[in-house]
Amino acid sequence: MRIEERGxxxxxxxxxxxxxxxxxxxxxxxxxxxxxxxPAGFASPSRGDGPFVHGEGRAADRSGENGGASPLAEAxxxxxxxFPLILALTAVGVSAEQPEVPPQAxxxxxxxxxxxxxxxxxxxxxxxxxCVKIDPYSAExxxxxxxxxxxxxxxxEAVEHLRKAAEARPEDIxxxxxxxxxxxxxxxxxxxxKTYQSLAAAMLSNNxxxxxxxxxxxxxxxxxxxERGPALEWLRKAxxxxxxxxxxxxxxGLLARAAGFWPDxxxxxxxxxxxxxxxxxxxxxxxxxxxxxxxxxxxxKDKAMAARAAAxxxxxxxxxxxxxxxxxxxxxxRAKRRMAVxxxxxxxxxxxxxxxxxxxxxxxxxxxxxxxxxxGSILDRADHFEDAEKAYLEGLKVTPDSHLLKNxxxxxxxxxxxxxxxxxxxxxxxxxxxxxxVAAAKTEKDPEDMExxxxxxxxxxxxxxxxxxxxxxxxxxxxxxxxxxxEVYDHLGDIYKSLGRxxxxxxxxxxxxxxxxxxxxxxxxxxxxxx
Numbered sequence: 001m002r003i004e005e006r007g008x009x010x011x012x013x014x015x016x017x018x019x020x021x022x023x024x025x026x027x028x029x030x031x032x033x034x035x036x037x038x039p040a041g042f043a044s045p046s047r048g049d050g051p052f053v054h055g056e057g058r059a060a061d062r063s064g065e066n067g068g069a070s071p072l073a074e075a076x077x078x079x080x081x082x083f084p085l086i087l088a089l090t091a092v093g094v095s096a097e098q099p100e101v102p103p104q105a106x107x108x109x110x111x112x113x114x115x116x117x118x119x120x121x122x123x124x125x126x127x128x129x130x131c132v133k134i135d136p137y138s139a140e141x142x143x144x145x146x147x148x149x150x151x152x153x154x155x156x157e158a159v160e161h162l163r164k165a166a167e168a169r170p171e172d173i174x175x176x177x178x179x180x181x182x183x184x185x186x187x188x189x190x191x192x193x194k195t196y197q198s199l200a201a202a203m204l205s206n207n208x209x210x211x212x213x214x215x216x217x218x219x220x221x222x223x224x225x226x227e228r229g230p231a232l233e234w235l236r237k238a239x240x241x242x243x244x245x246x247x248x249x250x251x252x253g254l255l256a257r258a259a260g261f262w263p264d265x266x267x268x269x270x271x272x273x274x275x276x277x278x279x280x281x282x283x284x285x286x287x288x289x290x291x292x293x294x295x296x297x298x299x300x301k302d303k304a305m306a307a308r309a310a311a312x313x314x315x316x317x318x319x320x321x322x323x324x325x326x327x328x329x330x331x332x333x334r335a336k337r338r339m340a341v342x343x344x345x346x347x348x349x350x351x352x353x354x355x356x357x358x359x360x361x362x363x364x365x366x367x368x369x370x371x372x373x374x375x376g377s378i379l380d381r382a383d384h385f386e387d388a389e390k391a392y393l394e395g396l397k398v399t400p401d402s403h404l405l406k407n408x409x410x411x412x413x414x415x416x417x418x419x420x421x422x423x424x425x426x427x428x429x430x431x432x433x434x435x436x437x438v439a440a441a442k443t444e445k446d447p448e449d450m451e452x453x454x455x456x457x458x459x460x461x462x463x464x465x466x467x468x469x470x471x472x473x474x475x476x477x478x479x480x481x482x483x484x485x486x487e488v489y490d491h492l493g494d495i496y497k498s499l500g501r502x503x504x505x506x507x508x509x510x511x512x513x514x515x516x517x518x519x520x521x522x523x524x525x526x527x528x529x530x531x
Contacts, residue, residue, distance in 0.1 A: 001411060001457035001479070001487050101140055105131040109141065121148060132161075139168035143175050150182055158182045166195075173199065173214060180221065189225050196221055204237065212241045212248060216255055223259035228514070232261055239264070246275040253290065258484075260514035262298035269294055270303075280318040281338050287311035288342045297517050308346060315339045333359040333367070340374065349382040369399040373408055380412055388412055403437070406430035407455050414462045423462045431455050453483025461491055469498055486516035493525065502529050 101109045108130040115124035125148050131141035142165035149158035162179040169175060176199045183192030200218045203211040215238040222231035239252055253268030269291040278286065288311040296304035315338050322332040336359050343352035356375050360368060372395025379388035392409040396402060407430040413423035435450050460475030473495045480488050493508035509526040512519065 001454040001461070001483065001485070001491075101131060101138055102135045105134045105138065105141070108134070112141070112144070121151070124148060136164070137168045139165040139172065139175070142168065143172075143178070146175075146178055146182065150178070150185070155182050155185045159186065173210065177217070184221075184225075193222065193225065193227065193230075200234065212238060215241070216251060219255055219259070223255075228259070231259055232264075235259070235261060235264060239268070246272055249275070253294070257290070257294055260517075262294050262517070263300075266291060266294040266298045266300060266303070280314050281335055284311040284315040284318075284338050284342065287314065288345060292345070308342060312339070312342050312346070315342065329362065330367075333363060337371075337374065340378075344378050344381065349378050352378050365399050369395050369402040369405055371395075372398070373402075373404050376405075376408055376412070380408075380415075385412070385416055401433055403430040403433040403452075403455070406433070407452075407458050410462060411458045414458065414465050417465055420462060420466050424459075424466065427455065427459045427462055431459065451478075451482060453479045453481075453488070457483060457488045457491060460495075464491070464495055464498075469495060473499065484511075484515070486512045486519060486522070489515065490519070490522050493522070497525070497529065505529055 108127040112124045112127035112131070115121070115127060125145065128141040128145045128148070131138060132145070142161040146158045146162035146165060149155070149161065159179065159182045162175060162182055165175045166172070166179055176195055180192040180196045183189070183195065196218045200211070200215050202208075203214050208214075215234055219231050219235045219238060222228075222234060235252070235256060241248075249268045249272040253265050253272060256262070256265035256268060269286065273283070273286055273291060287307045292304045292307035292311065295301075295307060315335055318335045319332065319339060322335060336355050340352040340355045343349075343355065353375055356371055356378075359371055363371060372391050376388045376391035376395070379391055389409065389412060392405050392412065395405045396409070399405065406426040410423040410426035410430065413419040413426075431452070434452050434455060438450050456475055457479035460472045460479055463469075463475060464472035473492075476488065476492050476495055480492055489508045489512035493505045493512060496502075496505035496508055506526060506529045509522050509529070512522050513526065516522075
């Protein structure tokens with residue numbers, strides 16, 4: 001899958017900030033939701049929340065009750081224990097308030113925290129198990145046991161503990177979210193969705209302040225499970241909440257876009273744009289990449305064309321101002337790059353390429369790699385194969401280690417069925433270089449983040465063109481989980497079809513059309529399979 005220039009929604013509105021390096025390394029195609037910054041409330045439960053988070057604490061020390069002193073009380077009597085205890089609590093994400101654990105279990109619970117700090121998972125499981133023997137209805141140890149068993153892949157044990165934790169503390173959102181993950185991991189999507197729905201419905205009826213975020217997560221789970229009808233129903237319930245919050249409109253729009261609910265996405269982006277003042281480059285990007293794209297896919301062609309024209313006007317005026325001010329640096333180049341993307345979307349390919357070539361002067365090697373990647377991508381889209389190849393090769397002369405350029409050139413060869421051995425070598429080098437770059441940039445790594453879904457798709461597509469269909473299927477299915485774009489699902493459908501698996505091919509093409517209903521070639525393949 002070719003990597004194209006794309007930006008991000010305003011970082012302050014969507015729960016995070018993308019570094020310039022991350023943006024440069026992993027810019028994805030417009031139909032690719034995985035590379036968007038997560039909407040508010042979409043942080044993975046395994047990141048940010050901390051692996052062990054207790055519920056409502058109790059401030060009392062309860063020292064000496066039934067012979068079991070609170071770890072905090074012990075630390076207060078023996079100050080030398082205080083610092084290690086704080087480190088232990090912080091390391092596992094547990095607040096220093098006393099959790100809901102019976103006094104008799106304090107010793108086991110405190111030791112479990114120490115075990116977790118030192119990485120002694122088996123010992124932690126044993127001590128937490130002793131806690132639940134003392135009090136089978138203690139939610140906190142059950143919750144932690146569920147986490148640990150999920151880490152070990154013991155999903156049945158995880159479900160058992162998490163169900164009992166949820167019964168003991170039904171208001172705890174994190175317990176139910178983890179229980180949903182465990183159910184889904186076991187393939188029990190029905191139980192998982194039922195658990196999430198009960199949580200979302202209860203919070204909605206109680207007007208809970210956290211309801212919007214929980215419902216948005218539930219919509220995403222439904223959409224990922226292929227339950228599009230219920231997902232749309234709950235999305236519209238979410239839309240009825242907090243309509244006075246502009247950033248909520250953006251979160252809803254991004255979610256609707258990722259699920260392929262284009263009319264809803266267009267309406268939410270329009271509401272967001274009308275209520276938030278944005279810097280010109282970001283406004284042009286939102287108008288073009290998000291609102292116009294959603295409107296076009298929703299069949300609102302006039303609105304899409306008007307939005308694209310407004311985006312071009314906005315960025316043109318910015319370029320004029322920067323030029324008159326004598327600013328020939330990175331700010332002007334950034335504006336020109338955005339203008340080139342808008343021109344590409346308007347199919348003014350020659351103008352876009354000429355504009356990008358003016359940005360090469362003054363750019364450093366990293367930026368030149370991105371610019372040549374953009375130029376090659378536009379030329380490829382315009383069916384100028386040789387010119388696209390020259391652009392990528394020209395860029396590799398400047399930055400020979402660019403994984404972006406290697407991926408794009410490999411994909412170019414694969415789509416044309418040419419130089420396939422070179423294509424395989426290039427994409428393997430790109431994947432290896434990307435992994436090394438991510439590893440060097442991070443201290444804590446999620447294994448999924450060590451891969452780039454677009455690159456994995458390219459690898460699968462090269463393998464398919466080489467006739468290695470089963471290997472290709474494995475890679476493209478993996479890519480679809482990381483990069484659920486229309487293009488990836490189109491590839492998946494083609495591979496299934498070549499293997500005689502028509503039903504799965506049709507399902508993949510249907511998903512592709514949900515994500516981009518404007519690709520007539522996919523619609524034609526779906527019709528031919530249905531006949």
